[in-house]
Amino acid sequence: MPARHSASFFLVLIDARPLQHAAWSEFHAARKLAEKAARDLHRHEETDTLAYERWLHGTFPQLVTTLRELHAEVTRKARDMHHAQFMANVTGRSVKKVWKENREDEADPAADERDHEPESEHESSSHSDYTRADDDGDDDEFASRPSAPTPDSPAARDIYRRLVQHLHPDRGGEWTPARENLWHQVQQAWAARDADWLSRLEIEWDTANDQIGPDSSLSRLRRAIAELHAARRDTERKLRNYRHSPAWRFTLSEKKRPQLQRRLNSELQEDLVALQRHLAYLNDTIAAWESPTPSERRHRAK
Incomplete structure (x- = not known):
């Protein structure tokens, strides 16, 4: 008879402490870099930006006020004109007629309650779609339709679920x-499906609540290191945009203030001229729309 071979099992014990120690050291190094970036971000948003705004309004009070008022007027008129052009396109009427009707409605609010011609199904649907887009738009010259929702991210979803379990x-x-502030930031980051932003928030929570330590499992330390790198990427992305702002390191560059003042004065004057030209163009267009048509002139002549 053939000899029987019994199966042998071996239990291998691996000492993970050296790997944990190395991961803990790497975690500390990554956290220092992330914290430095976070300090730079906090300084810019909470200190430099506020100081710059105070200085700007104190140095150019009249110019800043004029620019703000001009921008508001240009934005309002451009949006009203865009609305009139849109309604003229979807209803087939002339833009002049639509514009005058809108102005009459503004002058007589009770006119909105009067009976109007029934809209076709297509016109009603188009007007409803535009109204929703216009209500959700920002203050840009032409309000755009809301962008499509950001695609879901498995990484963002996992981090969001963990944070909700901690913070709810x-x-x-x-x-x-x-x-409460962290909870609101988590909701904003999840709405944007921003995994890097969520990672930064999770690290802030874990660090503040001693969720990570030298005795944490190797897998948890590795995940925390990855989250720190993601958090730093999120912060550095914001800092890259801020570095082009005149408020960047404003409180640390007082010696360069006269040079900044001359440069800003030139830029603000250019902005003023551009806004004035744009407003003049809008006013000319509106004047053309409000001018009487040949039939209206003949009617008035009678």
């Missing part, structure tokens, strides 16, 4: 202002 009021614990 139903989970207990003291509902402090800091926790």
Whole structure:
């Protein structure tokens, strides 16, 4: 008979402490870099930007006020004109007629309650779509339709779920202002499906609540390192945009203030001229729309 071979099992024990120690050191290094970037971001948003705004309004009070008022007027008129052009396109009427009707409605609010010609199904649907787009738009010259929702991200979803488990009021614990602020930031980051932003928020929570330590599992340390790198990417992305702002390191560059003042004065004057030209163009267009048609002139002549 052939000899039987019994199966042998071996238990191999691996000492993970050296790997944990290395991961903990790497975590510390990554956290220092992320914290430095976070400090730079906080300084710019909470200190330099506020100081720059105070200086700007104190140095160019009249110019800044004029620019703000001009911008508001240009934005309002451009949006009203865009609305009239849109309605003229979808209804087949002339833009002059639509514009005058809109102005009459503004002058007589009760006119909105009067009976109008029934809209076709297509016109009603088009007008409804535009109204929703216009209501959700920003203050740009031409309000655009809302952008499509950001695609879901598995990484963002996983981080969001973990943060909700920690922060949700139903989970207990003291509902402090800091926790409430973090909760709102988490909701904003999730709405944007921004995994890097969510990673930064998770690291802030874990660090503040001692969720990570030298005795944490190797997998948790590795995940925390990846989250720190993601958090730093998110912060650095914002800092790259801020570095082009005149408010960047404003409180640290007082010696360069006269040079900045001359440059800004020139730029603001250019902005003023551009806005005035744009407003003049809008006013000329509106004047043409409000001018009487040949039939209206003949009617007045009678």
